[in-house]
Amino acid sequence: MQTAYLLSGNLWAAGTIFFGLWLIPMGVCVLRSGRMPAMLGRLLIVGGPLYVLSAFTPHLLPGLPQLTGLLALPASAGEFWMIACLLIRGVRTPAPAAASA
Structure with a gap:
């Protein structure tokens, strides 16, 4: 039982x-897409390595x-901000152009 716990x-x-490593490319995608705040992308990119460091x-x-908890704060803030953006605002896509006849 102790082995399973460890x-x-x-x-x-x-x-x-x-x-933590996943947060870095997700932040890059946020920055490149331009559909979410750029500060969110930067926070995810900074929070990723800090979250990895919190494991050690x-x-x-x-x-x-x-x-350990302090190092995980930027990643957690970025994740909750991402969730809030997706739930409240959603991903805004440009309206399709009307087809001309």
Whole structure:
């Protein structure tokens, strides 16, 4: 049972790394599309590496557990901002041009 508990914790740490790495290309896509605020894209790009770093801080700096949460804040803010944009505003697409007969 202890092995499953340790395995679960380590798999969550690995997932943290991949989630943080995913934020970088998502931020680039936000910047390139121009359909969402550019600040959101920048926040995601900055938050990605910080989120990856937050996976390592419990092992590198065990005396500073609050640092892990602080490093994850920009990524969390970017994610919630993205969710709010998609739910409230949606993705705005240009209206199709009327077909001329």
